[in-house]
Amino acid sequence: MKGQIWSAASLGVLLYEGIGDTIRISLTPKPGGDRREEVYAACELLQALGLRSFAPSVTACPGCGRTTSTTFQELAEAIQGYIRDSMPIWKTQYEGVEEMTLAVMGCIVNGPGESKAANIGISLPGTGEAPRCPVYIDGQKDVTLEGTYDELAVAFQALVDNYIARKYPRKTAEVARAR
Amino acid sequence: MLTQIEGFDAVASRHPRRKTYGVKVGHVRVGGGAPIVVQSMTNTDTADIQTTLKQTLELAEAGSEIVRWTVNVPEAAAAVPEIKRRMLDAGCNAPIIGDFHYNGHVLLTKYPECAKALDKYRINPGNVGAGQRRDEQFSTICKIAVDNGKPVRIGVNGGSLNQELVMRKMQENTDKNLGKESEEIINDCMVLSALQSTELALESGLRHDQIIISCKTSRPRDPHHRVPRSFREDRTAAAPGPHRSRDGHEGADLVGGIAGRASL
Numbered sequence: 001m002k003g004q005i006w007s008a009a010s011l012g013v014l015l016y017e018g019i020g021d022t023i024r025i026s027l028t029p030k031p032g033g034d035r036r037e038e039v040y041a042a043c044e045l046l047q048a049l050g051l052r053s054f055a056p057s058v059t060a061c062p063g064c065g066r067t068t069s070t071t072f073q074e075l076a077e078a079i080q081g082y083i084r085d086s087m088p089i090w091k092t093q094y095e096g097v098e099e100m101t102l103a104v105m106g107c108i109v110n111g112p113g114e115s116k117a118a119n120i121g122i123s124l125p126g127t128g129e130a131p132r133c134p135v136y137i138d139g140q141k142d143v144t145l146e147g148t149y150d151e152l153a154v155a156f157q158a159l160v161d162n163y164i165a166r167k168y169p170r171k172t173a174e175v176a177r178a179r
Numbered sequence: 180m181l182t183q184i185e186g187f188d189a190v191a192s193r194h195p196r197r198k199t200y201g202v203k204v205g206h207v208r209v210g211g212g213a214p215i216v217v218q219s220m221t222n223t224d225t226a227d228i229q230t231t232l233k234q235t236l237e238l239a240e241a242g243s244e245i246v247r248w249t250v251n252v253p254e255a256a257a258a259v260p261e262i263k264r265r266m267l268d269a270g271c272n273a274p275i276i277g278d279f280h281y282n283g284h285v286l287l288t289k290y291p292e293c294a295k296a297l298d299k300y301r302i303n304p305g306n307v308g309a310g311q312r313r314d315e316q317f318s319t320i321c322k323i324a325v326d327n328g329k330p331v332r333i334g335v336n337g338g339s340l341n342q343e344l345v346m347r348k349m350q351e352n353t354d355k356n357l358g359k360e361s362e363e364i365i366n367d368c369m370v371l372s373a374l375q376s377t378e379l380a381l382e383s384g385l386r387h388d389q390i391i392i393s394c395k396t397s398r399p400r401d402p403h404h405r406v407p408r409s410f411r412e413d414r415t416a417a418a419p420g421p422h423r424s425r426d427g428h429e430g431a432d433l434v435g436g437i438a439g440r441a442s443l
Contacts, residue, residue, distance in 0.1 A: 018196040021210035022245070022391070024218045035222055035234055036241040042217045043242045052214050054242050088240055 003027040004041050008048075015049055055087045056100035059114055059121075066126040067106035071149050075124065076104035078153050079160070094168035102160065112136070120163055122156055135159060200388040202330045205274025205298035207244055209391060218245040220278065225262075226254035232265050239273040247276040247301065250283070256290035263296040274298035276332070280306045280339075284319035294323050299391075301332045304376040305339040313341070314379060321383035330389040333376045335369045337396040344368050362398065369394040 007025045014020055025041040043054040060076035061067070079102060090097045103118035105111035107126025115121025115136040122135045122145070133145040133152060137159070145155050201211020209216050219238045223231045225248045235246050250256050263275060277297040279286065284307070287294045294300075300320055308316040324331050345368050352359050359367075373392045380390050 015215070020215060021196075021199055021213065022216040022218055024220065024247075026220075026395075029222070035219070036237055036243075039217060039219045039238055039241040039243045042219070046215055046217070054217075 007041065008045055011045060012049065015045070015051065053098040055098055056083050056102055056119075058083065059101065059103040059105075059118060061106045061110060061114070063106055066109065067124075068127045069106075069124070071152070072104055072106035072124040074149060075122070075153055075156065079104060079156065082157055082160070090164065093171055094164055095171050097164055097168045100164070100168075104156075119167070120160060122152075124152075137163060200390075202388050202391050204245055204276070204330055204391075206272065207274050209245075211388075216244050217242055218247060218276070219243040220247040220249075224255075225249055226252065226258050228258050228262050228265070231258070232262050232269075235262070235266060235273070235275075236269055236271050239271050243273065245274045245276060245298075247278050250277040250279055250286055250293065250297075253286065253289070256286040256293040259290070259293040260296040276301050279303070279320065281308075283307065284316040287320055287323045294327050294329075297329065299330045299332060300324055301334050302376070303334055303336060303339055304372050305336060305341045309343070317376065317379055318383045321380045321385050324389065325384040330391060331380060331385060332391040332393060333373055333380065335373045335376075335392070335394045337365060337369060337394075337398065340365065340368055341372050344372055366396070369396070 004025070004027070007027075011020075011023065011025070015023075023042050023046065025038045025045070027038045027041060029035060029037065043052075046052040047054055047057060058076055058080050060072065063073060083102075087098075100120075101118040103114040103121030103123075105114050105121065105123045108123070108129055109126070111121075111123030111126075112134065115123045115134070116139045118136070120135065120137050122133050124133050125131050131146060135142045135145060135156070142159070145152055147155070196212065199210035201213060202209045204216075207216055219241075221231055221234045221238065223234050225231050231248060235248070238246050248255070248259070248262075250259060259275075259277065266273070266275075275297055276299040277283075277287075277293070278301045280303050283300065283302060287300065300323075302317060302320050304313075304317060307313055307320070321331060323329075345365065348364050348368050348371075349361070351357070352364055373394055377390055377392055381387070
């Protein structure tokens with residue numbers, strides 16, 4: 001974690017001052033580690049500062065004593081992985097999909113608010129809350145999901161796919177090739 | 180690729196960017212108002228064609244818009260055109276930078292196909308040669324860049340600074356009783372090295388829009404007063420300066436939480 005934080009802290013200041021036209025984050029990989037981590041870190045930093053968009057971003061909460069279930073953590077991670085895996089294809093097919101925002105939240109405190117602020121947000125129940133997961137799309141309550149983690153994951157992913165297909169214009173073959 | 184849009188300046192109002200020359204690195208424009216370009220570097224043996232190809236394709240697919248390979252030995256220089264060819268065959272057109280240290284002038288001279296295949300040459304002015312040979316060898320690389328129509332990056336690194344320059348500035352600090360800390364002197368030297376090298380690159384025939392400069396340090400403490408200040412001084416010293424880039428700092432570990440941290 002040290003490399004990312006030091007890089008973000010120092011480069012963030014420079015970027016905020018308008019310095020820099022290209023970026024590389026030098027990270028020391030773990031033995032056998034994934035070299036792509038340095039690319040992800042650079043993209044995340046630019047996206048965090050609002051300088052560029054590379055992939056839909058997922059807002060999740062850190063969890064606390066109200067969220068003893070790990071479902072929201074698993075769902076947030078699953079959807080993050082789904083985005084990363086799908087993005088190479090999506091970016092050739094849909095104009096602007098990288099600007100999409102998602103929220104996967106763990107309880108009633110910030111869940112509905114963050115979910116409404118995202119393009120698609122799901123607010124999972126915290127400890128002692130009714131086992132219902134309202135889903136908001138562009139600020140409006142869409143459906144309420146219930147069920148096991150697997151059922152939720154499948155249903156939420158389908159909502160994401162559906163939203164993308166509906167919201168983002170298809171790129172023409174020429175546009176896709178030019179990129 | 181991604182959101183590389185000609186004349187894109189949607190973020191200009193939010194984060195005013197320093198004015199720089201636009202430099203074409205292959206088909207990717209760096210600076211001159213273009214979106215900030217993401218790059219990365221392989222850690223494979225460049226002479227190992229298949230392994231370097233595989234990692235390059237992975238990095239490019241992950242979002243690296245430019246990829247850098249070390250070109251350290253004759254075998255690596257000889258492999259460059261073939262890896263580039265296979266990349267293009269695989270549908271990947273990410274521009275490739277050759278990273279040169281110590282022997283770049285020799286490798287680029289002896290392997291003209293390598294010089295042709297690369298889209299930019301990275302020169303470290305701290306290890307391009309010592310004494311009189313420094314300027315001579317630096318110019319050799321720049322002239323090859325001119326002949327091939329390629330840009331260069333003058334990549335200064337705190338870990339491999341021109342030691343003669345550092346010693347001279349340390350001595351000057353003592354002699355003139357300037358009272359600078361050694362870290363400050365090193366930062367000054369990084370900027371000075373970048374600026375002097377830029378002058379030499381221009382004298383060697385490169386245009387402003389073929390030169391990218393960067394300074395990298397692994398000691399970002401008080402970054403607001405150190406490297407950025409150096410860049411500010413540099414700007415007043417050489418405005419309108421050439422294109423500037425910046426590397427991160429060596430460290431370790433996983434992605435995650437960057438979004439939260441950058442805004443702190």
